[in-house]
Amino acid sequence: MTAPSRHVGGTNGFPLSAPLLSVENVTLEYQVPGRVVRATQNVSFDVWEADRFILLGASGCGKSTLLKAVGGFIAPREGRILLDGHPVHGPGPDRVVVFQEFDQLPPWKTVRENVAFPARVSGHLGRKEAAERAEHFIEKVGLTRFADAYPNTLSGGMKQRVAIARALAMEPRVLLMDEPFAALDALTRRKMQEELLALWEEVRFTLLFVTHSIEEALVVGNRIALLSPHPGRMRAEINSHEWDLTSGGSPAFQAAANRIHGLLFEEAGADGASHE
């Protein structure tokens, strides 16, 4: 396993600041009739402010379950999750999730209402302030012309833009994204990755992003946790800040993708028995 990267500095090599989010030895399980399904085992990672941290792994390695646990929807069987040093005990507006599904927006609300309402409730804002914040983020995702439209009149990509604007307008401590672009066509997916990175450049939010695409992980993330399945365990953690949307197809990018593929599948397969 590669050494976990740390935001280190100073002369003694200690982290400059405490992590925003700490996942410490987290084991997650589902109780189903007659048995327990262990989704993750002993998973640990730290996310610092303004990180774009990726959970990458094959289907069933527990990525979504980890995201749900950080969201506070599932309690760890073992281990703990800390946000700003405090244990997570349930959902809260400091952690907002953007899902893959296009139906995550209430269809009876316009784009403007979809973005303003949660911001108003979570931020305890007045109507005017919430409306201003909504306008700001609707503009950031390029949907000003559609502010009065209803979700059913928008494309899949536009709905995801609304979901992102809605989440950012709530100003969460960490934005959780569960394969947000996986249901989009390849061109729209790439465009959305571009837009997300441009938004990050501007807003510098902290992102925890789930994907099973190695390429997407490399371009969207600055750090990547590789998980092996059944149950999900940390296989490795790597830095990926050197890659962006212009890197795709270069020999070095391809080599990085191949290396990750090897870490996820070939090496895991070779010694898989010791991880079960």
Ligand SMILES: Nc1ncnc2c1ncn2[C@@H]1O[C@H](COP(=O)(O)OP(=O)(O)OP(=O)(O)O)[C@@H](O)[C@H]1O
């Ligand atoms: N509600 C549930 N009840 C029982 N088992 C579940 C439930 N949700 C997920 N699991 C199991 O937990 C494990 C991890 O699932 P999870 O959805 O977190 O994986 P994932 O890496 O996100 O997969 P995918 O990429 O396919 O979405 C799997 O074995 C899955 O079958």
